[in-house]
Amino acid sequence: MRRPLLLLILAVAALLVGCWDYTEVETLTFAMGAGLDPGPEGGSTLTVETLAVQGGDPTQLVPYVTTATGITMFTALRNMANITGKQVFFGHIQAMVFSEEFARSGVGEAVGFIQRDVGIRTNMWLFVAKGSSAEDVFKAEAPLGTSVGHYLGRVMRLEDRNPIFVPIQVWEFNRALSEEGVRPTMPVIELVEIGDTKVPRVAGSAVFKSDKLVGWLDDKDSRILHYLLKRQITGVIVTDLEFRGETKPIAAEVNTAKVEIIPKWEQEQLSISIDVKMGVDLHEIGHPVLDYSQKDLKRMLEEAFARQMKRDIEHFMHTIQQGLQADVVGFGNVVKKRIPSAWRQLGPEWEELFPHVPVSVRVAVLITETGTLAKPLTGRP
């Protein structure tokens, strides 16, 4: 008696779960990127970049861009199947691009759809196209690669090399949307002309309030945003150094860094201090005569870098506090976690309070390595 019952339970358990979504892989077309533009009559225009197989030996994969319109993203998606004749498979999609116009009217619905749909991964990268439609972005040339979507994904993985944008994936964006005291951003794509082809370039950030685009951060500010958001400084820092009446750029690569955001709650008054400590490798010195193994010189260089960093951070704080009035770093969130009692007072009015919070910046730079093997070359006069 017990055994048949056990078998029955096992059979039921085995048969009542699982996805019965059998598809032949060749009936799918793999979407690499998708774009959303405002469509006619208040709808959306969906652009999807897929890979098409071109015959020959070996077979080649070429990007194929197609658009479809619909009242919502989902209807546009279904309409697309009629155009491609294949099911568009979003499992491997790399990038989702919103045009500026679309982003200004709100991306919440689209991002929410991506988040909830079973067939779409939530780890695709999000972008805003500035100065062009999303469709144009995918019709542009992807340098050194098969498709724009794939190219964008590749660029995002190189963020640490040159952090002039802050990559964000669907799930991160959604979390930022629903979290208190932080505003989401997306990297910005602009089309730049190289020769006679247009190439998408990712730089800068688009700032959102709620799910609507409200403004832009340029490359420099985006770099600081990246530092503050990731609490980490990577890449190259550059400053100008005046020496013997000449001003030349010097560059260093950051190898250790510590960025701290410390909120203070004193006498019902909130202030925030940003502490930055960096260890850098000196790489380029414009002045050929500098022998930077000298102690004084080292201190001079360190101070120059620190000054520059402090100036940049202050510039950034000015932009987001006075200009955009959007807490993209999530200072409010830090306050909420560190000083919950203060947040209970500040939270409801954070939007109005944030522009007026005093922020102090402290930067300490230490040149730990010279990063070069020999003294600078000096040309014989």
Added chain:
Amino acid sequence: MRPLLKRLFGRKRVQSETAVPPGEPACPAGSVKEIRTQLQEGVFAADDSIVYRTFMSGGPQPRECMLVYPEGMTDNTFLSEYVVKPLGNVSIPTALRGRPLADFLSNQVLPVSAVEERSLLSEVVSELLTGDAALFVDGCTSALMIRCKKFPLRSPSEPQSETVVRGPREGFTESLPMNITLLRRRICSSRLKFHYMQLGRQTHTRIAVAYVEGIAAPAVVEEVKKRISQIDIDGILDSGYIEELIQDEALLPIKTIGHTERPDIAAARILEGRVAVLVDGSPVALTMPFVFAESLQANEDYYKHYAIASIDRAIRYVCLFLSTSTPAIYLALLSYHPILIPTQLAVSISASRQGVPFPAVVEVFLMGLMFEIMREGGVRLPGQIGQALSIVGAIVLGDAAVQAQIVSAPMIIIVAITAISGFAVPRLYGLMILLRVFFALLAAVLGLYGYFCGVIAVTVYMMSIRSFGVPYMINYTFFDPQNIKDTAVRVPWWVMRLRPRLMSRQNPQREKKGGLA
């Protein structure tokens, strides 16, 4: 399941003919002539292969003697030199002062090392048929069996099925005495016991159950003897008969009895407390109990450096996984979870499948079948034709099928991985084919979920079975250094101080402490 099958296919047991019907007359009562007619018209009627050689003994009162032997199985020179010649020269006295004639002959006349007296005709006949010669002398009340077997035998050579790079090259042969020799030479201990049994109503095949007293569990030895003695069958032509008749879980091709053609493997297993069964006429010895871990061991593991052996063993585990699971995982990923394949790979597989007429499921089974056909077709082929087969296989299946877009290129890779890794674990080959199909079917209808259900089901089943009372998966049940020592890795000999548990609980120590370590 087993009782059901038995009820379906089993026959009612027939009372076997007993070798000696009670009340049979004691044999050679009469004269040689009578005996000859008795034999020629009785048991050996219509059989021309029995030789009857009659001759007279020497002396003033010659007696009629007769040698009976099966043609081609005896040493004729030996017979004429040491039986016919001395008898022809001796004069047999009429009065033997109370001594039986047989005694006189075997003790004083015949310079033969092995001679035995038999007084029952049936005994004479059955021994005659194994290659002994029977000597009848007028006036003697019994027959003398002269052991002078000589028939063509293969000398021990390296078994084709279990070759090694390093290790002994000897293999068992079809002769039971020679196989016993091969084992005895390796274990020169008085505690190595051979228990003879005879099976087969017609074949009277000799069987030896070998074990080391004091190491092998007596219960297992008894169980083996009991199971063998219950066999009632016409003939045993190979140890495979016995294997199938006495093993646990005979329904599925899960081996619960080991087999080997190598005396070194058999000796090693006997020393670990297992029981070996040697069958006359078969070069394959059976060893039992057999646990799953043994399937992934090779004798060479113990002859080479332990680290290298461990790597080899790890590779075998990987191969076991690859051979059983590659088609299933490929199918599941391709048809249900393309999201899990790396983007580049997914796109290129999709590209290579463009224009292929069959769905992936059909392709997997088609190519799997083609490979098994090639394997089966090639197994018994002579070497020269085998080459042709491999060329046809490689060109037609490997290249042309892809060129003609009948199958996709990744499928060929899958089949190749499956096949090659299958050969790395030859002891599990049959089981792996079955599991491969089972997993692939589940993956085809339920995706990865189905595959994992299958793996769990098979694991649970294997965990539940036993071989001669020893749990089949004994080494895998829980994490324990003792379990790992000789399964996932092969630790150095100076660490394997204890014999495998449950095989030899009564005498677990394999090595004395000290020594190298």
